Amino acid sequence: MKEETDKRKAAGTAADPREKYMRAALKQAEKALALGEVPIGCVIVSGDRIVGRGYNRRNTSKTTLAHAELIAIDKASRKLGDWRLEGCTMYVTLEPCQMCSGSLVQSRIDRVVIGTMNPKAGCAGSILNILEMPEWNHQVEVETGVLQAECQEILQQFFRQLRQRLKKEKALRRAEAAGAADTPAPAAATPAAAEGAAPGTKE
Amino acid sequence: MKEETDKRKAAGTAADPREKYMRAALKQAEKALALGEVPIGCVIVSGDRIVGRGYNRRNTSKTTLAHAELIAIDKASRKLGDWRLEGCTMYVTLEPCQMCSGSLVQSRIDRVVIGTMNPKAGCAGSILNILEMPEWNHQVEVETGVLQAECQEILQQFFRQLRQRLKKEKALRRAEAAGAADTPAPAAATPAAAEGAAPGTKE
Numbered sequence: 084m085k086e087e088t089d090k091r092k093a094a095g096t097a098a099d100p101r102e103k104y105m106r107a108a109l110k111q112a113e114k115a116l117a118l119g120e121v122p123i124g125c126v127i128v129s130g131d132r133i134v135g136r137g138y139n140r141r142n143t144s145k146t147t148l149a150h151a152e153l154i155a156i157d158k159a160s161r162k163l164g165d166w167r168l169e170g171c172t173m174y175v176t177l178e179p180c181q182m183c184s185g186s187l188v189q190s191r192i193d194r195v196v197i198g199t200m201n202p203k204a205g206c207a208g209s210i211l212n213i214l215e216m217p218e219w220n221h222q223v224e225v226e227t228g229v230l231q232a233e234c235q236e237i238l239q240q241f242f243r244q245l246r247q248r249l250k251k252e253k254a255l256r257r258a259e260a261a262g263a264a265d266t267p268a269p270a271a272a273t274p275a276a277a278e279g280a281a282p283g284t285k286e
Numbered sequence: 287m288k289e290e291t292d293k294r295k296a297a298g299t300a301a302d303p304r305e306k307y308m309r310a311a312l313k314q315a316e317k318a319l320a321l322g323e324v325p326i327g328c329v330i331v332s333g334d335r336i337v338g339r340g341y342n343r344r345n346t347s348k349t350t351l352a353h354a355e356l357i358a359i360d361k362a363s364r365k366l367g368d369w370r371l372e373g374c375t376m377y378v379t380l381e382p383c384q385m386c387s388g389s390l391v392q393s394r395i396d397r398v399v400i401g402t403m404n405p406k407a408g409c410a411g412s413i414l415n416i417l418e419m420p421e422w423n424h425q426v427e428v429e430t431g432v433l434q435a436e437c438q439e440i441l442q443q444f445f446r447q448l449r450q451r452l453k454k455e456k457a458l459r460r461a462e463a464a465g466a467a468d469t470p471a472p473a474a475a476t477p478a479a480a481e482g483a484a485p486g487t488k489e
Binding site: 141142144145146147148149150153156157160161164165166180181182183184185186188189190204206210211213216218219220 | 344345347348349350351352353356359360363364367368369383384385386387388389391392393407409413414416419421422423
């Protein structure tokens with residue numbers, strides 16, 4: 084099994100098209116990570132063509148509308164010239180929130196393929212399942228667990244780095260408060276070191 | 287009571303600030319009506335200042351992101367320079383859908399004041415109450431029924447005109463199918479008459 088996966092990777096192709104598109108979504112998540120944003124990415128596929136890409140840039144763009152899914156839906160709609168995304172599938176690294184799950188129903192997309200679930204706030208089965216409610220005039224088919232390990236890992240990497248950065252910043256503040264100006268601050272507590280641990284850089 | 291309301295209207299002011307802002311939301315809904323869109327409008331207020339306005343233009347802009355609420359949230363965020371709309375209130379003519387209710391939670395807005403409810407698809411109490419779920423890290427206070435009659439009337443006006451237009455178009459197609467080319471078509475079934483009944487024009 085592992086050997087087969089390695090071969091696929093080496094060949095640069097994926098026999099399973101869901102994995103191919105989820106890798107494209109992960110590429111988007113990496114762009115968010117590089118900006119220091121929570122790394123979530125997605126793509127929208129029509130036929131065998133990617134018609135919309137998006138990554139989370141909420142802090143950078145300073146608007147709630149900069150969630151990965153909304154950006155991709157907007158791009159796909161502009162590309163296809165219709166707000167209705169019938170026949171399309173979204174591949175997203177993390178289970179969508181209330182807003183993004185709602186946007187998938189509103190855009191009448193056919194299907195959403197999810198990398199990893201969000202047990203604390205997800206709305207495609209975790210807290211609610213907004214996507215498949217019979218009360219709406221449209222339901223979105225949900226599939227989960229495609230490249231789950233990779234989708235989870237990029238998030239864990241981000242939060243690990245964030246915790247380290249906050250810990251270093253706290254240590255720095257403590258050292259300053261203790262009047263440590265006369266003695267050299269520990270290496271890890273310098274602003275430069277804290278900066279180095281910012282998301283998007285190596286630990 | 288009625289006399290008092292008439293006096294207020296005559297003076298061009300509203301003693302109740304909620305009515306003043308809901309009238310501003312109705313003004314936005316009128317802009318949607320003029321475009322032939324389902325007339326839904328909203329404003330976002332911070333302190334005593336309107337910081338975001340929006341009206342539904344989903345068909346015109348060809349994107350799901352053109353719901354009134356999302357447009358207003360985006361504008362308010364850009365104006366305030368933050369995706370967090372803490373301390374703000376949204377006034378919206380119709381109960382928000384799944385996506386827009388989710389966007390209110392995500393934007394951490396304090397409160398939403400609703401004109402009229404949407405029993406078929408509303409998510410601020412009708413089908414779901416996404417806004418006040420204890421599972422989220424933020425809840426939005428909900429108030430309903432402000433200028434309910436006016437908010438309902440503008441929607442009823444739109445759907446009345448839409449039904450009339452569709453009826454006329456159907457009659458026109460029937461007349462054409464019956465080979466009515468040799469006999470004059472009934473006045474109501476001419477393309478010009480059907481055009482005249484388009485939303486945004488007087489009946």
